[in-house]
Amino acid sequence: MNNTDISELFAWEALDSRGTPTVACEVVLAGGGRGTAIVPSGASTGTHEAVELRDGGERYGGRGVSAAVANVVGPLADAVRGRDATGQADIDAAIRWADGTADLSALGANAALAISIANVKAAADAAGEPLYSYVAEAGAEPLLPLPMVNIISGGAHAGRAIDVQDFLVVPVGASSFTEAIDVAWRVRRGTAAVAEERGYNVALVADEGGLAAPLPSNRSALELLAAGIERAGLQLGTDAAIAIDVAATEFYNAEKGRYELASEGRELTSDELVEELRSWCADFPIVSIEDVLAEDDWDNWTTGTSTLAKVQLLGDDLFVTNSARLNRGIETGAANAVLVKPNQVGTLSDACEVVRAAQSARYATVLSARSGETEDSWLADLAVGWRTGQIKVGSTMRSERTAKWNRLLEIEARLGARAGYAGAAALSPNPGI
């Protein structure tokens, strides 16, 4: 055996930030290199995502992952043991081969991703390199991403008080990642202060740490965020802009072909929803809209993309970090940016391929955490090494979120003058990185 060959795998059930079981794994190499990984889990999941294996049965109310854990140390371990951890593509192909299905439903995408990430961390450890530098292409400089930070939550993450899922701040005026986090922190404080004055309970926080106030309408969340930015003493639009994740799949009624804004008692056609978003863009400095329409509303995505062309239009449930779906979007002009969530596809190599395909089509890339997260911070290193330009992790509160922000703050501090920062140039349309 060579020093970088996989000698052992170990796996266990851990808890994510919602208290739901998830898969954790350790890969040990013959020469002593080690990597551990804990995988995240979504709530507003797309139908076309790779399949997360859950046990059913009584333990953890059917949400346990003991079968996925058994698959890591059983068939998946058999497939990768003895292989060279430095050949990530080979390891990921072996995982796919052992599973045998396109959506990893046989052994579980949660089991697959746990090994895939633990493996790259073990290989980086063996090389004595930080993960961000190990995953970078030869000659590529590390690039700190522009963050989009959740301030107000709705939808599936906040008891559906309002329909739109995320209202985020984008610190477009900041000239470093560290400065951007300071801006986000100030906007959180400012927004909470305004919310409190308006009589909302600011102790109510959602899955990603955003304020979960029971606001009367979607537009009122935009007004509150804009007021929060101004309260923080920042220039609306130049210091801090706004992003939203509509997560429209969640309130699309396929039988009626209508989008149901339940909090406002309104039902909209695709065109009317796009028109509504256009009016929000006219009134607020919105620079990015995610999941404008539902995951399979392809034709309307194309027309909606031309209508809203001035802002970044981000496909999450639409693309589910899947190359074939991204290519369809590129060919038909649907969206102009892709959200990349490694657990939607199940292996590191597949997620990386989506980033590369998007970059060559000049679609912006936003690496993203899930609403059910963990204290693991590998996502931060991938953003820097892969030069995704943007990252979305949730709010500046709660340790599963700050684990990623803190890792990025550390990388920027350690790199010092060598740290590149993507800034607002990373945004579509026309990403300049």
Ligand SMILES: O=C(O)[C@@H](CO)OP(=O)(O)O
């Ligand atoms: O929709 C999203 O973008 C994510 C993260 O905010 O949510 P979830 O992990 O629940 O899919």
Ligand SMILES: [Mg+2]
């Ligand atoms: Mg989303």
